[in-house]
Amino acid sequence: MRIGVLLLPTDPWRQSLALAQRIEEMGYDHLWTYDHLSWRRYREQPWHAAIPWLTGIAAGTHRIRLGTMVSSPNFRHPVTLAKEAMTLDHISDGRLTLGIGAGGIGFDATVLGGEVLAPGERAARLDEFVGTVDELLREPATSRRGDFYTVDEARMIPGCVQRPRLPLAVAAGGPRTMKTVIAYADAWITEGDPEKIRANAARLDESGRRIDRILLADNGADRPLASVDAFVDLVGRYQELGFTDLVFHHPRPDDPVWTDDPAMVERIATEVLPKLG
Template structure:
């Protein structure tokens, strides 16, 4: 079992931003991720910085900590420009980057680039774009020269030399719960990401939440079987904070939570870095104790 964190890009680098990433490395987290959004929910009207520049700065400020997005989506990214940024970031970090990637939702940045009269993408349209985005990004990160003419994306003799430090490319952690996303995860993912079942996040029980994740893992296994792949070789990541459980209520609550999800097959738990006066508010002392001691008994 691995323990990682998400550090939201809401603070100026000189006013606590740098310190959080360096502290994450000191505490021994496996990976520190950040959201790849233009803004997000309750933070929409406050400070918010870009994911790629933040991760670049974090790469320069740390030496061992893995870094990544959780998650990037097609909502405002194009695979051609994203690939160039990721190759550069992987180089700057010395091969410490993981790309968390998903189909995107209907949040604030889903409509930021729409013109007057344009309608937001439907769930099916988002899935269609994601289905083209991931394979093209895979090619862009593994081939020196790529051309592609698709329904949603084009690339004409795009050069990405010298490619990633990590070979054949940096790992993808694919966020997926539906059948199309599961197929992409089985085909292209080195890891799979879930937040649980959003339909029971506020009204469900911990037992229902675990049952939902168990069902997702079962469907992931079926998708891997169809792809000719052993699901045991895929890393399974749980991003906390969006399910009925409250693992940061106490040390014992966390160890019980981690143990139960480890039994289901989850092998990386991601905790949000505490943010006062937000849904991610938590006791910092407890958070650091969990970071350093929480997995010792598993």
């Protein structure tokens, strides 16, 4: 199983870059950040844009894969997101995975003056969004008209470094969004209720699609950074469900949720990663 770390784009830049470089040095496989305009309890705190933030990380690292966790149709358009992702794929020498989700009901949902969509509408919008991004990143020119997006002769030249396009990792937690994963995704992102995860893993099994499965570990009952044993136990449980990747939040002394000892990140790197490789 590959292990990744999620960093919030909230700290001073030099601090963020130094931490990302250290995470790469420790041998972690991938590094992610949230793609929001503002987020939950950090709404009144510094919060940087995900794509420029990842661009800076790409320029300062060499090996580690990078990704959005996850880009949202709440404030993104497929054409501009695809163009930015294609460019970042070049800057990173083909190290980008584009994570995409349906968009929640928080601050980002109304910041551009729109209304919060019902769950079914968000699922339908996600399907069209991902399908449009998929086509844009595969083709030099794209035109299409849907229920949510119109694309008129969009150019995506020179195309991605990764072929036929950079990987799309789609977040899904229910039957409708899992259909989008099965149709388009190179990886499935999930979190939360283990029983729902198990049911969706079974749907993916039944589809016959063999794609990566990425667990975003929360800090609820599992508390993966409580100890090395807790982390190893979580990895083992999700390996049994066919998961290929696990991502955890880097601890933050100023956060009420991710309160574990930051030294655990080093311990996992030295005591666990070599055994997973």
